[in-house]
Amino acid sequence: MVNLNILLRGQSNAFLLGAFNGGILVSRVQSLLGFDGVNDTVTLEYQHDAPGGNTVYSGTSFLTEWVSLTAAGWQVGAQEQGLLNYINSLPAAQKAQPTAVVWLHSEYDSAFSALTPALWESGVRYDAALVRGAFGQSAATLPYLFVSAIPYNGGSGTGHQAIRAGMEELSADPAFNAGIAARIQDADMTWDNPTAFGGSHMSFEDQRVAAIRIAASLAEEWAPYAKPGSPVALSGGNIDNLGPQVIAATVSAPNQLMLKVQFDAASSLAALDPAAAQGVGWTIFGPDGKATDGGAAALAIGTPDTMYVSFNGLIPAGAKLFYGWGNGRLEASNGSGQGHAVYDNAGMPIWVDAHGLAVGGGAAIAAASVTSGANVSVDAAGGNYAASAAAENWVIRPDSGHAVIEGFDPAVDTLTFTGIARESLITWQTSATPGLGIAWNTGEGYVTLPGVGAVPESHILLA
Structure with a gap:
């Protein structure tokens, strides 16, 4: 008989995942390992808003309320002490069982725009020493599995990126024993308002997807416990948990x-x-x-x-x-x-x-601008073009290279795509230079029309 423990860490998104999709997380790990849930089990160690101590607490910053850096070094905060109290309250036999920390704590800390990976890592190392000590286990037996910083609407770009980099740096340190359990940037974040995307909290479906991805990482971490015939055993202990x-x-x-x-x-x-x-x-x-x-x-x-x-x-x-x-x-x-x-x-x-x-291959150098005539063929080299005041027809072949057409007038100028299917065209609004982009044949080539919002269908010709 085997029991494996998941210690769930974080603030409100960890609370939501544990409360509403914790069962999916547990059952998915058990299924991947071939556990029956009776003799061989997975247990979610999760507690929120309890007076004795919690693994999860909403609206809290790890770097200020769980631990904090002072002139004397890192100090234990009230929330961290509560976590240690929770661990110390577990039965001795359970504390000795295989355990993995699943870490979702990134929201409030991502708001710190001056945050560095080194500072974040230092705080996590301090925390890990305390947590592993409370369990009576070492880094080798108690891994940290991070959910890469979730897209929190109150965070800063640099703060998010510092946390993600810190997670990856700790994961690259074999002595620390960590990994990226899941990435969840393909999230709606609509828990607070089902019609308002990009909020503070993962939707139920976001949580479910995260739980499934985390479960794959946990199951691979615990591959030595997989039962014969289970998905993990049949894969030789390597399932797709990292992605491409x-x-x-x-x-x-x-x-x-x-x-x-x-x-x-x-x-x-x-x-x-x-x-x-x-x-x-x-x-x-x-x-x-x-x-x-x-x-x-x-x-x-x-x-x-x-x-x-x-x-x-x-x-x-x-x-x-x-x-x-x-x-x-x-x-x-x-x-x-x-x-x-x-x-x-x-x-x-x-x-x-x-x-x-x-990026390899050197900088891309655009061709010199040229003035064009009534019919202009874009060749494989592409280049920069300056349209004249007269009406012009720009001829695009499947092998045409990227072209930037300055002065394109959608009222009189036309684009003729030869040997290119209309359904293969992709259009988008460019951002670096406001205008219109049109790609063809699954992005093999594209044309940029600075200052153009749209080209009428009647001025997109097929030949």
Whole structure:
């Protein structure tokens, strides 16, 4: 007989997950391990708003109310003492059982815009020493599994990113023994108001998705306890709990990157939903700190680990790629978040190291501007064009490169797509230079029309 314990940590979102989806978390782990829930069990160690001490308490900052840094070093706060009281109240036999800390605590701390990964990590290391000591266990036997900082509407971009980076740095330290249990940036955040996306709290469905992803990480952590014939045992102890990581980003066009991913236990990227195809979540930062957002994305044909992302501006030398930087919620035009990540064929979301991924291949250099005539063909090199005052027809072939057309007049100018299906066209509003972007053939090429809001259907021709 085996019992495994989940110590759930955090503030209000941890409360909601424990109260409304804690059962799903437990049952999912048991199912993955082949436990019957009677002889072999998983127990959720979770308590909220109790006088004796809690694992979860709403509206609290970890770095100020659980622990706090003083001139004398880190100090135990009231909430941390309550957590230690809770652990000390557990039966000795239970404290000795395999236990994993599941950490959702990031909301209030993400509001600290000057927060650094090092400061956050230091506080967590202090906490872990206390928690492991109270259990009478070591780092080797009591892991910390983090839910990457959730998209809290009251947080700062730099605060969110510092926490995510700190989580990844602790996870990279084998002596600390931690991992990323789940990423949940594809969240609606509508618990407080079902019609208002992007609030402070995960919806019930957000919580359920988070619970399922956390369960996969817990089950893999506890793979040695998996029963013969269970999903974890049949997979050799490696199930898809991490999702696809972007490991290379190479300039493939002036505004485009080719991304290569490394799969965990999946085999391909899944088809993109409309929001993901619009490049939601992708950002590049240049050395000067200027951010440029994605404008279109597409999977490579015949290469399951490759995709392309087009951006609303040129890619500078020394750029870094991010996915879901800052608050990071993957928001579609209607405000929703669920389903809008790039996923692998097992349903796990893509991710980029929180420190950013250096872009390879050098800076993209645009061709010199040229003045065009009545009919202009955009060749494979693409380039910058300056339209004349006369009406012009811009001819786009499947192999045409990226073109920036300054002075395009949608009242008189036309775009002719030759050998390109109308349904393959993707349009979006660019952000770096306000205007219209149009991509074709799953993002292989695109044209940017600065200052243009829309092109009438009658001026988009097919040949």
